[in-house]
Amino acid sequence: MKRKFVKEFQAAEACDVYIAAVKPGEKNVADCPAAGALLGAVGEAQFSGKEGELFSAQVIEQGRLVRFVFAGLGETATEKSVETAFASAVQEAKKQKPRSIGVFVHQEHPAKCVEAVLLADDAFDAHKSEQEDEISYVFYGVEEAQVKEGIVLGEAVRMTRRLVNEPSNVMTPAQLATEALLAGADSGFAVKIYDRSEIEALGMKAFLEVARGSDREPKVIAMSYRGNPDSEEVLGLVGKGLCYDSGGYSLKPSTGMETMHTDMGGAGAVIGAISAIAKMKLKINVTAVVAACENILSAHAYHPGDIIGSMAGKTIEVNNTDAEGRITLADAVTFAIREQKATQIIDIATLTGAAITAFGKEITAVVSDSDALWEITQKAAVPACEKVWRLPVDEVLGKALDSKIADMRNSSGRGAGTICGGMFIQKFAEGLPWLHLDIAGTSYTDGTAVCKFGATGVGVRLLYHVAKNAAK
Numbered sequence: 049m050k051r052k053f054v055k056e057f058q059a060a061e062a063c064d065v066y067i068a069a070v071k072p073g074e075k076n077v078a079d080c081p082a083a084g085a086l087l088g089a090v091g092e093a094q095f096s097g098k099e100g101e102l103f104s105a106q107v108i109e110q111g112r113l114v115r116f117v118f119a120g121l122g123e124t125a126t127e128k129s130v131e132t133a134f135a136s137a138v139q140e141a142k143k144q145k146p147r148s149i150g151v152f153v154h155q156e157h158p159a160k161c162v163e164a165v166l167l168a169d170d171a172f173d174a175h176k177s178e179q180e181d182e183i184s185y186v187f188y189g190v191e192e193a194q195v196k197e198g199i200v201l202g203e204a205v206r207m208t209r210r211l212v213n214e215p216s217n218v219m220t221p222a223q224l225a226t227e228a229l230l231a232g233a234d235s236g237f238a239v240k241i242y243d244r245s246e247i248e249a250l251g252m253k254a255f256l257e258v259a260r261g262s263d264r265e266p267k268v269i270a271m272s273y274r275g276n277p278d279s280e281e282v283l284g285l286v287g288k289g290l291c292y293d294s295g296g297y298s299l300k301p302s303t304g305m306e307t308m309h310t311d312m313g314g315a316g317a318v319i320g321a322i323s324a325i326a327k328m329k330l331k332i333n334v335t336a337v338v339a340a341c342e343n344i345l346s347a348h349a350y351h352p353g354d355i356i357g358s359m360a361g362k363t364i365e366v367n368n369t370d371a372e373g374r375i376t377l378a379d380a381v382t383f384a385i386r387e388q389k390a391t392q393i394i395d396i397a398t399l400t401g402a403a404i405t406a407f408g409k410e411i412t413a414v415v416s417d418s419d420a421l422w423e424i425t426q427k428a429a430v431p432a433c434e435k436v437w438r439l440p441v442d443e444v445l446g447k448a449l450d451s452k453i454a455d456m457r458n459s460s461g462r463g464a465g466t467i468c469g470g471m472f473i474q475k476f477a478e479g480l481p482w483l484h485l486d487i488a489g490t491s492y493t494d495g496t497a498v499c500k501f502g503a504t505g506v507g508v509r510l511l512y513h514v515a516k517n518a519a520k
Contacts, residue, residue, distance in 0.1 A: 255339045276333050317508050
């Protein structure tokens with residue numbers, strides 16, 4: 049995406065299409081006479097400025113046709129209404145196949161405006177023989193430095209979407225490790241990659257059990273950003289890194305497999321988040337950990353009924369090999385605490401179908417034993433434009449994880465699946481403040497204004513704003 053920033057608007061014929069977001073009654077848009085005249089001529093029945101409305105029309109400027117797209121903000125310009133308005137306007141403008149789009153940046157949330165444009169004009173077409181033409185964007189009313197956060201977050205989400213959208217024959221554990229190294233070099237955080245022999249030496253037995261069905265070597269990706277060297281506090285972000293999940297011997301139905309390359313959405317989210325945190329130079333220490341592997345059905349794969357060890361020394365009865373993500377996260381959380389010195393943990397994972405049943409594709413389920421972490425996450429959800437809902441940590445429900453032959457079993461069965469999936473991971477948090485984000489429903493979409501199709505990049509902005517709030 050080509051982009052430039054112009055403080056003062058000059059001529060309406062400079063771009064093919066212009067987009068703006070307006071409140072009810074607004075008639076002046078960045079001192080653009082053509083836009084003001086058009087808004088003044090439009091009847092309220094055609095466009096009133098209510099949230100969710102769109103109006104598109106062409107005018108003649110200096111002998112050429114120029115299109116304007118107006119999106120309604122409603123009476124109050126919230127970060128969410130700004131995001132939706134500008135994203136919808138971009139989608140409408142692109143129907144004209146323009147070479148250039150002028151954006152009248154809304155002055156109440158300028159960074160969010162730019163962020164929304166970056167997210168809306170984002171297509172995963174790398175494997176198509178014909179790709180979308182690149183559009184040049186001109187942002188009017190701001191200087192680039194004013195909207196740096198919006199640019200950084202937009203680019204971080206786009207990167208995460210690409211990582212998650214890539215098929216499993218491309219985004220292998222080794223390739224994901226390479227992508228993390230590239231992101232670290234670009235954004236300014238340290239990355240260390242652990243191979244199988246090093247993982248074995250660390251005693252990450254649970255992770256290796258999940259990984260042993262695949263011929264592709266597992267990787268532990270450890271990322272570190274030290275934004276506050278005077279503090280010993282370290283925020284640990286742990287992302288589920290299943291680059292493909294067949295379910296193992298607890299085999300998924302064929303219709304459930306084609307998008308299982310996206311089972312590393314949590315890994316993508318923490319890579320994107322730490323990239324944004326480092327680029328914005330937040331005053332906080334962060335580690336991001338990914339245990340990347342594949343869960344494949346083979347002669348080498350672990351079985352239902354197996355009892356396996358873990359880095360924490362706890363034993364696990366495997367009663368469902370398709371509840372594998374929590375097993376890998378168990379060792380990843382232990383690694384974050386013992387090797388990376390995390391003092392609080394947030395894990396993020398496409399963990400349970402139960403989360404989709406409960407919340408659909410709009411709300412991320414949260415399970416946490418820390419009121420402080422929940423409060424900061426709930427606050428961060430507003431600027432992130434993501435919805436979260438907390439579920440209880442209930443010890444009675446958690447008894448479904450009790451095992452007669454091991455310290456615990458990995459699946460509770462159908463009842464309270466999201467809660468118990470989170471509580472399994474909690475057992476490895478070593479008493480530190482802990483919060484779990486289940487993004488099974490929110491990580492993938494068939495299409496919204498902000499995300500045309502595929503991986504949404506959910507969690508990147510949420511984790512960034514958690515870190516930003518914690519850094520204050």
